[in-house]
Amino acid sequence: MNRSTLSLIGAVVALAAVTGFASIAAPSGGQSGAKSTGTAAARLPVERSSLLCPAPSTSDLAETTYTSFTPKGGATDAKSGTAELVPVTVPGKPAKKPTVTLKEPGKPVTATASGADAPALVGTADGALAPGWAAQQTTRLGAGRGLLGVSCSAPDTEFWFPGVSTAEARQDYVHLTNPDDSAAVADVELYGPQGAIESDAGEGITVPPHATVPVLLSTLSPAKVNDATVHVTTRAGRVGAAVQALEDKVGGDWLTASADPAGTVVLPAVPADATSVRLVVFATGEADADLKVKLAGANGSLTPAGAESLHVKSRMTASLDLGNVARGEAGALVLSPTEGTKGAPVVAAMRVVRGLKDKQEVAYVPATAPVGARSTVADNRAQGSVLSLTAPGAAGEVRVTASAGSQGGTPTSKTYKLKAGATLSVAAPVPSGLKGSYALTVESVSGGPVHAARILTLMEDRVPMFTVQSMPDDKGTVVVPRAKNDLSVLDSALDD
Numbered sequence: 482m483n484r485s486t487l488s489l490i491g492a493v494v495a496l497a498a499v500t501g502f503a504s505i506a507a508p509s510g511g512q513s514g515a516k517s518t519g520t521a522a523a524r525l526p527v528e529r530s531s532l533l534c535p536a537p538s539t540s541d542l543a544e545t546t547y548t549s550f551t552p553k554g555g556a557t558d559a560k561s562g563t564a565e566l567v568p569v570t571v572p573g574k575p576a577k578k579p580t581v582t583l584k585e586p587g588k589p590v591t592a593t594a595s596g597a598d599a600p601a602l603v604g605t606a607d608g609a610l611a612p613g614w615a616a617q618q619t620t621r622l623g624a625g626r627g628l629l630g631v632s633c634s635a636p637d638t639e640f641w642f643p644g645v646s647t648a649e650a651r652q653d654y655v656h657l658t659n660p661d662d663s664a665a666v667a668d669v670e671l672y673g674p675q676g677a678i679e680s681d682a683g684e685g686i687t688v689p690p691h692a693t694v695p696v697l698l699s700t701l702s703p704a705k706v707n708d709a710t711v712h713v714t715t716r717a718g719r720v721g722a723a724v725q726a727l728e729d730k731v732g733g734d735w736l737t738a739s740a741d742p743a744g745t746v747v748l749p750a751v752p753a754d755a756t757s758v759r760l761v762v763f764a765t766g767e768a769d770a771d772l773k774v775k776l777a778g779a780n781g782s783l784t785p786a787g788a789e790s791l792h793v794k795s796r797m798t799a800s801l802d803l804g805n806v807a808r809g810e811a812g813a814l815v816l817s818p819t820e821g822t823k824g825a826p827v828v829a830a831m832r833v834v835r836g837l838k839d840k841q842e843v844a845y846v847p848a849t850a851p852v853g854a855r856s857t858v859a860d861n862r863a864q865g866s867v868l869s870l871t872a873p874g875a876a877g878e879v880r881v882t883a884s885a886g887s888q889g890g891t892p893t894s895k896t897y898k899l900k901a902g903a904t905l906s907v908a909a910p911v912p913s914g915l916k917g918s919y920a921l922t923v924e925s926v927s928g929g930p931v932h933a934a935r936i937l938t939l940m941e942d943r944v945p946m947f948t949v950q951s952m953p954d955d956k957g958t959v960v961v962p963r964a965k966n967d968l969s970v971l972d973s974a975l976d977d
Contacts, residue, residue: 522960526612533721534566534602534633535656536693537594537620545599545620548860549581550589550884550920551610562608566616566633568600569658570691583610589859589887589920601693602633603660612957615920617859617950621939628842628939629725630948631735632858636660636719640738642711643798644761644830644845647671647699650729654695655711658721659688665718669696672763673706676797688720708800710763710828728843731834734948736845742766744824745817746848748831750869750934750949751776753811753906756841757834758803760814762827764793770825771818774801777871778812782902790819793827811906813871813932835945844949851930852879853954857922858935865938866909868921872899875929882924883910887917899931909935923952
């Protein structure tokens with residue numbers, strides 16, 4: 482291998498290391514993925530992926546299921562691989578269980594843990610198990626109501642969480658998990674309706690190697706704010722981050738990070754029977770954001786009466802109470818710039834309540850990036866799994882594959898067509914002969930971008946306990962530039 486090729490590999494690996502998500506293989510002699518001519522780019526499967534799952538619960542009665550899965554057809558050349566999630570280590574304490582080891586693409590594996598000692602997990606996948614690797618953590622609380630679910634996520638250096646609270650009725654913890662061998666240092670900033678909330682306690686939080694640190698947001702400032710936004714950044718290293726939001730009377734769930742700031746954002750999975758929806762938006766840039774609010778329903782988009790628009794001041798949090806906006810029709814919220822505005826970047830999330838009076842449960846849904854080429858969510862059950870698919874612009878078409886079950890069953894696939902500006906809410910397809918749980922993979926077939934989420938519902942004592950997991954692109958492939966002949970320009974830049 483000549484020096485120029487080695488330099489290209491070094492540049493690509495360095496880029497992957499910065500993103501913190503995956504590493505890839507440099508192109509070999511044959512074509513792989515997208516066709517390439519001259520210096521055109523090729524799309525290749527990743528060779529290594531990282532995931533982190535936060536500590537599930539502090540309840541002694543909690544029951545947690547961890548599920549790991551990789552869809553088939555990711556790496557065309559890799560014949561084998563490893564994918565393992567292991568508990569974070571705590572110095573001076575005995576090692577915790579479980580370890581979740583995935584052995585083959587296409588078939589999920591599960592593990593369980595009980596009580597407050599259920600650990601946070603960190604892990605990597607490589608080879609054939611890396612492209613599209615997904616993991617899910619689902620916790621059922623034994624006392625009171627509550628179904629808490631979260632898709633384990635990749636480490637990164639920045640996260641936005643609109644929709645948090647420091648109010649008396651809420652206990653919101655941001656969980657910071659470090660997958661690496663050296664300590665990470667993170668800053669946690671809070672923003673309310675009036676802008677930044679002053680706090681020194683959120684600066685320079687050290688997260689030890691292979692450890693997790695929960696930070697109770699109400700301890701960062703004496704201010705009691707109903708609707709706020711958390712911004713997590715790292716000064717050193719990288720972390721996984723997720724917010725566990727627990728509420729008096731209505732349970733709780735995990736709030737994952739919003740999609741990257743953008744002028745137009747989509748929040749999928751408003752259930753048809755939602756009794757309360759509250760939208761929280763933060764403008765990340767120097768300009769105010771003026772947004773149109775639309776509900777993409779079964780037959781197209783409509784404007785919620787009395788909630789047609791939202792003005793969000795720069796670096797401030799705004800909220801909008803939409804009540805029972807669904808009115809019996811499942812949908813998605815689409816926020817876009819009002820006419821004549823430039824489209825200031827925003828992040829967003831919504832708090833969704835189902836049920837009435839003392840039979841209520843809550844979940845949180847962030848703005849979600851499109852499915853892209855493919856996305857997967859694990860830990861689906863024979864009953865209670867619903868897919869929400871939204872085409873906010875042009876009509877689209879997707880293929881949904883239900884995997885084999887963790888204990889048996891035959892995979893099945895189904896294609897769905899989506900109307901422009903509309904949402905399709907369907908009971909998830911179930912593999913024939915299902916035993917155990919299974920994974921759902923959504924792949925784009927044609928048309929415009931599609932945004933997706935999975936709603937998992939378990940009824941208990943007439944309470945619709947539920948959790949919502951958004952389904953952005955799994956980034957199982959990445960674009961790699963190809964060089965036709967001479968790489969001396971890149972080589973020279975690297976030498977400099």
